Amino acid sequence: MADSEPVVVVADLVPLPGxxxxxEAALRRAVAATHEQDAGCELYAAHRSRTGFVVIEKWSSAEDLQKHGGGAAFAALSAELDGLLAESIEVSLLQPLPAGDGELGAL
Structure with a gap:
């Protein structure tokens, strides 16, 4: 994955029971903070899933994603999630493979 290509991230979070x-509250704050603070963020959206939550992210480059990982919004989220998750966050880095319609074929 070249540094200047967009990077898509899918993060699965499984909360402890209760x-x-x-x-959810921590994710809502993190989404707002990321939108406001992190350059290169093209998409940062939280969703409910069968097992908890999924965050779908799109960054303009690997460098922008790396900066997000060292930034204030991510640090605050990590601190808030301490002791709330049943397992480590599962993170998948995806490289877009656009096809078909330019807008429909890529995230």
Whole structure:
């Protein structure tokens, strides 16, 4: 994956039983903070899933993603999630493979 290509990230978060509301609140704050603070963020959206939550992210480059990982918004989220998750966050880095319609075929 070249540094200047967009990077898509999917992060799965599984809350401890009874901690779903706290995780949701932390994610809502993190989404807003990331949108405001992190350059290169093209998409940062949280969703409910069958097992908890999924965050789908799109960064303009690997460098922008790396800066996000060292930034204030991510640090605050990590601190808030301490003790709320049943397992480590599962993170998948995806490289877009656009096809078909330019807008429909890529995230």
């Amino acid at each position: 901690k779903e509301d706290a995780v």
